[in-house]
Amino acid sequence: MGLWDAFSEIVESVTPWSTVEAEAPAQEQECKNAPQCASAKHHFDHCVERVQQQEEDGGAKEDCVEEFFHLAHCATDCAAPKVWARLK
Amino acid sequence: MLARSCLRSTRTLNGLRNGANNVTKRAASTSSGAANEAVPTRLNVAAAASTTLAVGSMAWYYHLYGPVAFASTPAEEGLHPTKYPWVHEQWFKTYDHQALRRGFQVYQEVCASCHSLERIPYRSLVGSILTVDEAKELAEANEYPGEPNEQGDIEMRPGKLADYLPSPYKNEEAARFANNGALPPDLSLIVKARHGGCNYIFSLLTGYPEEPPAGTVVAPGMNFNPYFPGTGIAMARVLYDDLVEYEDGTTASTSQMAKDVVEFLNWAAEPEMDDRKKMGMKVLVVTASLWAMSVWVKRYKWAWLKSRKLAYDPPAESKVRH
Numbered sequence: 001m002g003l004w005d006a007f008s009e010i011v012e013s014v015t016p017w018s019t020v021e022a023e024a025p026a027q028e029q030e031c032k033n034a035p036q037c038a039s040a041k042h043h044f045d046h047c048v049e050r051v052q053q054q055e056e057d058g059g060a061k062e063d064c065v066e067e068f069f070h071l072a073h074c075a076t077d078c079a080a081p082k083v084w085a086r087l088k
Numbered sequence: 089m090l091a092r093s094c095l096r097s098t099r100t101l102n103g104l105r106n107g108a109n110n111v112t113k114r115a116a117s118t119s120s121g122a123a124n125e126a127v128p129t130r131l132n133v134a135a136a137a138s139t140t141l142a143v144g145s146m147a148w149y150y151h152l153y154g155p156v157a158f159a160s161t162p163a164e165e166g167l168h169p170t171k172y173p174w175v176h177e178q179w180f181k182t183y184d185h186q187a188l189r190r191g192f193q194v195y196q197e198v199c200a201s202c203h204s205l206e207r208i209p210y211r212s213l214v215g216s217i218l219t220v221d222e223a224k225e226l227a228e229a230n231e232y233p234g235e236p237n238e239q240g241d242i243e244m245r246p247g248k249l250a251d252y253l254p255s256p257y258k259n260e261e262a263a264r265f266a267n268n269g270a271l272p273p274d275l276s277l278i279v280k281a282r283h284g285g286c287n288y289i290f291s292l293l294t295g296y297p298e299e300p301p302a303g304t305v306v307a308p309g310m311n312f313n314p315y316f317p318g319t320g321i322a323m324a325r326v327l328y329d330d331l332v333e334y335e336d337g338t339t340a341s342t343s344q345m346a347k348d349v350v351e352f353l354n355w356a357a358e359p360e361m362d363d364r365k366k367m368g369m370k371v372l373v374v375t376a377s378l379w380a381m382s383v384w385v386k387r388y389k390w391a392w393l394k395s396r397k398l399a400y401d402p403p404a405e406s407k408v409r410h
Contacts, residue, residue, distance in 0.1 A: 025294075025342070044301070051303040063303030065163040065319065072314055076170040076291065084173050087347050088187070088338050 027086075031078035032071060040071040166317035169284045169291035176351060177286070180369075182362040183355050188217050190334050191352025194345045197332050199275065202267065202323075204255035207276035208356055211249040216359065217352075223249060230254045268309050270322030279350070279357040286350050291315045293346040296325035 032041055047064040054060045176183045192213070195205065210227040214220050227247035234245035247254075255274075257263035264271050279285050292315045300312035300319075310320040327342045334340050355361070387394075 048302040055303070060303040063163075063305070064301040065304055065314075066161070068297075068301035069162050069167045069314060072167055072295070072297075073170065076295075080170050080172050083343055087344050 027079040027082050028072075028075040031075040031082075034078055036078060037071060037074040040067070040074045043067050044071045163319045164317065166319065167291075167295075167314040169287040169315055172287050172290060174286055174351075176354065176361070179365070182365070183216075183351060185216060186336060187348045187351045188355050190336070190338060190345075191348035191350070191355075192217050193334065194327075194332055194349040195275070195352055198326055198345075199349065200253075201256055202263075202272040203275045204257070204272075205253045205275050205356060206255050207252070207274070209250060209252045210247065212359055214249065216355065220249075227251055267322060272323070275353055275356065277357045279354045281357075286354055288315060289353065290346050290350045292321075293327055293350070294343055 031037060044064060044067040047062075047067040051060045051062060051064055054062070175181050195203075210223045213226075214223045218226065227249055230247045230251070231244040232247050232251050233242045235242075237243055257266060260271060273281075279289065282288050284291075292313060295315050296311065296313055300306055304312060304319070306312050307320050310322060311324045312319055313321045327345050329341050332340050332345060338344060358364075
């Protein structure tokens, strides 16, 4: 049996679907940095920078929800098929 | 008579007009008299009052409508969920019943502490999610009010397959009291009840960001979720990796649990889907073949008419005049 266990462990470690941790956030994070989301990410980062500056100067006048939405929409759109490919 | 009355009416109109003129004339002539001599203080008071009124109403209007209105913002609408390639939404696919079983486990271990599923009886779980014995065992773990005994008191009895899944709270008030005023909705029909259905619920469960975007004000006791309209949701993130241990050894990642539980909730909302698709296919196949048969029969019946040949056979030329 020991030989069989060792063999199945090798098979498990080689097959991609059993080793990869099926996780959407990681995939989305990857997508946020992907080229198709570059514009949304740029705007979001810019907004965060601006708002943090405002907070330092005493009180934010706006929030980055809209920019966040655009980025999240782009990232989930890009990640959806990849996540599904990994889920059971 | 009619003509006279008409004439008279025009006359009275004229009279009125003249009268009005006269009145104004008279008023103008009398105003030069001593009665309405300009009283400076009264005029000043009137001017001041009307100015105050005008300025005040303008200020009030500005107070009401002047500042930038934060209405119809994207935050208010909520982020629209991405469309995920759900297998069970395809035409020729059924629910993945392994996933339903896992999803039911997630519901029981995670969701059921706050959310009821009160329209689902144990019997409907039989055959699609649990075996009969498993469902009976599950039902017997809960108590339900039984028949009145000899003294008329209702005694509690162990659950049967015909009973419905127990709710975590007695009523809406109790649910709100336990959840800081927020009501966890019943999940029986939630997939049908929410815009975006499966995609929305999956996104909601997995979409809690690490921290809300800069500048967002999250009310105390609330959590930021981009997919929830208004972005402030009372439910905190509940699904974390390895929260449950699946009996079939599937990796219980957040997305996997969310996917399974959403598929289970879709089953809860429309348990008839598998049968409906099968019936739909039967209907399509039968009607298509009946239609093909009807076309064939029509052509068969009309064949003699369609294939006949009309020929004009002129009489032979003759010298005889008719």
